Amino acid sequence: MTSGRPPRVLVDATSVPADRGGVGRYVDGLLGALDAAEDAVQLMVVAQRTEVERYTHILRRAEILTAPAAVVHRPARLAWEQTGLPLLAQQNGVQVLHSPFYTCPLRATCPVTVTVHDATFFTEPEHYDKSRRAFFRSATKTSLRRASRVIVPSKATRDELIRILDADPTRIDVAYHGVDQTAFYPPSPQEKDRVRARLGLSGQDYVAFLGAKEPRKNVPNLVRGWARAVADRPNPPALVIAGGHGHDDEIDLAVADVPAHLRLLRPGYLRYADLPGFLGGALVAAYPSHGEGFGLPVLEAMACAAPVLTTPRLSLPEVGGDAVAYTGEEPEQIAADLTALLDDEPRRNELAAAGLLRAKEFTWRASAEVHMAAWRRVAP
Structure with a gap:
């Protein structure tokens, strides 16, 4: 960027799902940190009609x-992304257009940056149905080729991406996700009890899973x-599998074999x-x-002071470090x-404390700084 003025950036939030899952948390956390970065960026956000009032308040x-109202339907949104979104950017004097979910406009009058969230469509292809795998593989390849810069978490x-697709490492920026400490925090005993009561688990311990029920999650x-x-x-603890319904049919088969x-x-x-209360309890x-x-x-579980058991696959050790316990996939x-x-309460307490401390290192402000540095590099 040649001038000293902050870049005028348009973030396309139309791909954020209503359930505010991982993509929604990323976009919301990033936008909040960008909005709080005084004079660092001139921020514009385009959102679905149902989300405008919410973003106006936060x-x-x-x-x-x-x-346009039609973007609630995915085919219409993807079509609008290629035509209407670049036009909107041009009409508003945008200097950088950011697409936060794999796809991006192929033709725009300003530089385009895009977030590619993972490479598992290539490394774990058996965990996706054929059409979804083909779509995201194509979108990733196109974004790596056409975007001015690519941001990964x-x-x-x-x-x-470098190993499999021979991506240019000089055009990729790593921006770790953050965690909202006001939304994810060690809960009080009362909050834990309230969630247990709502789940019908008053007086019973449980193991928690929170996430999409897709094959990659290994539910x-x-x-x-x-x-x-x-x-x-x-006194066996229950298992609570919370989150969206997903598309892993094998879960029902596994549940059918659970002892009565x-x-x-x-x-x-x-x-x-x-x-x-759910995670921390x-x-x-x-x-x-x-x-x-x-x-x-x-x-998020670490931020709620929950002892975490996960696998040492791909990015998970970057997040958990020595503050989580690791297991295999079988x-x-x-x-x-x-x-x-x-069987080891002291170990669980140790992990809870270590995870809480480590979670404080991941902030949306730090993520926003990486995004803004990328935008400054490509802004005219």
Whole structure:
């Protein structure tokens, strides 16, 4: 960027899902930090009509634009992204256009940056259906080729893109996700009790999983590993699998084999305000994923002072470091390592304290700084 003025940046938030899952948390956290960065960026946000009022309330300085009503439908949104979005950027004098979810306009009058969240569509292809795998593979390749800069949430994702797709490392920036400490924090005993009561678990301990129920998350093996670990215990902790419904049919098969005396709950989406009580109230937050681009649920559980059990796959060691316990991906390994944690309260307390401390290192402000540096590099 040649001038000393902050760049005028348009962030396309139309891809944020209504359930505010991982993508929503990334976009919301980033926008909040950008909005708070006084005089560092001239921020504009285009959002779906249903989201405009929400962003108007949570962002103080950003200019909020409304996308056409049709973008609620994915095909229409993708078409608008290629035509309407570049035109909107041009009409508003935008210097940099940022697309936060894999796809981006192929033709724009200003530089375009894009976030590629992970490379597992290439490294773990068996965990995606054919159409989804093909779409995101194509989108990733196109963005790596056409975007001025690509932002990724971990070094592991950067390295995989370089290894598999021969991506240019000089055009990739690593911006770790952050965690909102006002939304994810060590809950009070009252908050834990409230969530237990809502789940029908008053007086019963539980192991927690929070995330999308897609094959990559390895929920079926978590179910099998948990059942082996707790079946013979006098007061077996329940397993609570919270989050969206997803598309992993094998979960039902694993659940069908759970012994009748064990409790397994699938409450779906929990209220956002209940997540600290849910995560922080668990004996263990288990996340035995086959691989992640970042692993935001692990970080959020750490911020709630939950002892975390996860796998050392791809980016997860970058997030957990020495503050989490690691396991394998097979039921036998999960059972053994979960048993070890359930039998070792001092170790769980140690992990809870270490995870809470490590989580404070991941801030949306730091993520925003990397994004803004990338935009300054490409802005005319």
